[in-house]
Amino acid sequence: MELVCPAGSLPALKAAIDNGADAVYIGFKDDTNARHFSGLNFNDRKAQKALDYARSQGVKIFVAINTYAQSNGWERWQRAVDLAADLSVDALIIADMGVLNYAAQRYPQLPLHLSVQGSCTSAEGLRFYYREFGIRRAVLPRVLSLDQVKTVAKQSPVDLEVFGFGSLCIMAEGRCHLSSYVTDQSPNNSGVCSPAKDVRWTQTEDHLESRLNTILIDRYQAGETAGYPTLCKGRFAVEANVFHALEEPVSLNTLDLIPQLSAAGIKAIKLEGRQRSPAYVAQIVSVWRSALDSFARVPESFSPKVEWIQKLANVSEGSQTTLGAYHRAWQ
Amino acid sequence: MIKLNPYQKILLPSIKGLSSNCPFPVQKKIVRFLLLPIFEEARLDGDLEFLSHRRIGLAISDIDYQATLSLENGHLTLASSSATERPPDAIIRGNLSAFIQLANRAEDPDSLFFQRRLSIEGDTDLALEVKNVIDTVDLDRLPEWLKKALSLSQRMNKHFLDKKAF
Amino acid sequence: MKISVGPIYYYWPRQQVMDFYQEIIQTPVDVIYLGETVCAKRRELRSGDWLELAEELCDSGKKIVLSTLTLIESRADIAALKKLCSQSPCLVEANDMSAVQILADNNLPFVAGPSINIYNAQALQVLYQKGMQRWVMPVEIMRQNLDGILKQAMTMGFGDMIETEVFSYGKLPLAYSARCFTARAKNLAKDGCQLSCIDYPDGLPLHSQEFQVHGETPKLFTINGIQTQSGKCYNLLDQWPVMHKIGVDIMRVSPGSQGTADVIRQLSSALSGASADLSRTQVNGQLKLISEEQCNGYWYGVPGMDSCAGLAGDK
Known part of the structure; x- marks a missing residue:
């Protein structure tokens, strides 16, 4: 399984690559990506640097353009797609049908992934995005149980990526307006x-x-x-x-599920945290690299090491980790 | 009887004494000397502009030291934090150990925050921007002397300051 | 301007649902949406029952639309969805892309519900080309952006071919989760939830911790099974002239256990010019239901929970 790692800055990207990422996902410095925080992300010059470093190490770069294009700023999303295409990154991660359509029409060779913000939880839904836009991969929302993931994987027309570790969204991604109800964003x-x-x-x-x-x-x-x-x-x-009427502040951790996810045919594991520091990225990527390597060596006897779990717990929100919806009882 | 460790006995009081007795212009020079190479790239990228007309406080609780930083001619500098000045827009507070770990990227700021070893007061957005700018600094590209100084501070922290060591 | 009544988000006993629609068909409402959109485990009415009810109501002279489940998780959900889409005697409101795919595959026209993420005319066009006849704007979109989307759709040449509906009254559907928060509040596992949401015909209020200190504080959210709703009642009724101007075709009233028919009548009389003033205070004075706290922030581009007075020049 491919290890897809977060980077909100160049040092974080280097940390991800140096610690064993197969692919790193980044965003541009505006509201076209779902980690639009002050001081974070890449302008075109930094993105080029990121790409150069990744290429030199044989690592893929994905660009997340995974927010919904607002009607008063359509050009920003268009520009983001153009910029990513100019850089010839390895894939775009997109949520919006309009943006997907633009990218698919304009750059038919550019691989497209459906973002988790696209909120697609069934093979039927995936078929829509596959037929309309030719997506090659989709990131599943963190709302499905392991059995449900397996079922979708069996019938999906495209490769699937799931979340392995990071802050836990308890709501179906792309279907939560709680934040804008209380703030305006x-x-x-x-x-x-x-x-x-x-x-x-x-x-x-x-x-x-x-x-x-x-x-x-x-x-x-x-x-x-x-x-x-x-x-x-x-x-x-x-x-x-x-x-905690909705959810406790915990992080998702699915180290335990590596064998099952692999058996289900999941093609990639995504780690969350573009808003986090290079130190965090280095720690979680090294743990997941060790875990995936250890699984690849002796799949039959894989079990997460205590030190891995400890290391991940140390950087977790609420310092706890959970299997989230993958574990049926949680749902 | 409570046994004092070397941290409590010597190191912390010394740093505290040094910092509180150091005249402001000297402090300012030292800070400028240290910060200049670290934030040069960020400055050139325009990543420091958010600090113009704003002030960020760094409060190191265990040595009672507070620094206020702001922009002067585009460069990050130490600003006077005397009572006549307006207070910082945001303050990041923690122990010396936490700051050394941050500077060395030995710990992740969010983790320190979850563990209550760092706190933020005031304008959260400003503090977040500062955090993110610090994260964009490429430690590999710092001058050798600074790298050595940082790693020395980290060794000192590991052996004397980080109270988990005792 | 037409008036619609949205699907019932809450879990009501079967008889209450039947009584509700008997009451609603007596009102001047134009479009009635029905079906289970929140939780597949609810069983007072199964999908067969909804289909039957839809057929019955078709004779009422109202336009009937069947609404699909919002969060699709299992094969059983998909099977139910397929059945609903293929057997529906009427138009279907797709609340998930699975439904869009199934309907488009069968060359059936559809309505894109409020949980389909359409934030720009380009996305709108994609769905229009797949058979979408009407869309219900995502609730967090502000007036200016809606105006922009509709103008752009005109420029792109399909604006006249679709209808636009705006969620205009009721507790806002804000989020969907794999977890059931009603069960959680009752300390029950989701698998053993005992369908406890049936005890809360208007959802379960959630307050910030401070309500204990200062007495009454506004409800923050409303828990309704796996759905989280606003604590306040969204009310854009007085905005009908603005909506009319920018090209909105239908205003949606979302069902509550009481007073829904009154709200429809009130809105209808305002629309027909009988009483032009639907300002908040007057509505407040006349309808008990509306004494609940109100908000309209999303429409004005501020926090959804806020209340703005109508801007000058609105009318």
């Missing part, structure tokens, strides 16, 4: 979830409080691990009980 309309401009951290006498546009997301006691102030991971009150 969402992954679909701006490429961000819980924009930093609306986040405030305040240390009170007893608690560390996180707020999103004045709405209290969580209160942490001293020593309690904190999480990103995303709405799906806050502690809220439902019928007078205060708890």
